[in-house]
Amino acid sequence: MHEHLIKTIRQKVNLTDEEAATFERFFIPRKYRKRQYVLNAGDKCQYLLFVAKGLLRSFTVSDDGDEHVMQFAMEGAWITDMGSFLSGDDAIYNIEALEDSELLLLTRDGMEELLETIANVERYFRVLMQNSIIALQKRIRLTQMYSAEEAYLQIMELQPDVFNRAPLQHIASYLGITPETLSRIRKQVSAKR
Amino acid sequence: MHEHLIKTIRQKVNLTDEEAATFERFFIPRKYRKRQYVLNAGDKCQYLLFVAKGLLRSFTVSDDGDEHVMQFAMEGAWITDMGSFLSGDDAIYNIEALEDSELLLLTRDGMEELLETIANVERYFRVLMQNSIIALQKRIRLTQMYSAEEAYLQIMELQPDVFNRAPLQHIASYLGITPETLSRIRKQVSAKR
DNA sequence: CTTATTTGTTGTTCTACGTCAATCGACGTG
């Protein structure tokens, strides 16, 4: 279960075998069933999560009860409530397993210790964060410049691996549209070809 | 002009006076006039920019010629085309001075050298990136869960310093609405009180 | 001070998407 983690890290920075072994030790493996919540908004987010297997979503719930998906995370991805994890504030996001999933959990203390123990870890996380920023900006442009249909076509073309696994209602939420609208878009798209 | 930079860094990590002096030396001070472009989409983005004074915007231009604002940056903020700066790809963003501005420019090589020379720099940038992620996620939720009017009211309440300085057309673009719609929203809002 | 240019406002019309409600199918559970 940890091999995936090490392989992912080594795509961005070098780790000696010894370092890799140390690194692994800080992660708590845990399994979640489909529909199980990994984090509830309002709680403190205690972990940074690495997805070894499965699919998760993070989302907020607005006053009127509507859900708004922030992120999907599949194998090899990280997910957390960054604000809560880093600052100890109450979490604003919920995190839910959309499939049976295997996660590797890193606590705040664990992370701090890792950053101090292994030189390249600080660099790894910086690079990881940079890539997240690029992805988030891309996502902002997606809804800012494209119609719902165009945005839908783009994500399906560029990230089919995630979005073919996610339920339609959550894809709609991710795009900021209703399930009804997404359903109509899909109908139109399939009619066109 | 560099004092602001050092003060900003020291809000997040410790630097000895010696380190601070070294740090400063890597930054190229440069002034830009209002309306001047700091970066043109299509060029390589050579610098990470620290705003010592003034106000900038980064934005993309879509095929139909519409502009889409990604970010405003005022004193104390950083701005760049992250993808281009880090990977050497062509820039997709333009960066323009909205006021006469004083910037401190850091090259890619300069950044690498700084990361190697001063221990806490790596940490500083990681923390900076983390905060950017939190801010970007907040921004995504802004348009995902709120109406244009609510979103407008929120940014004006939460970041009045930036948004009271930025031209309305660019605020509209940031929110993903037309200038006409923003104008009507403002009229309604002011009528309500 | 006068004229251009840019930026913001207002009115009218149009459309993409939302809302509400009903239906159908796929699962999961007793």
Added chain:
DNA sequence: CACGTCGATTGACGTAGAACAACAAATAAG
């Protein structure tokens, strides 16, 4: 196997915001 629940689809109708066009106000330029 019947029933309840949940997810997706479809239809009818409503609305926020876009598009287009004209105008006003503010800035810049001569």
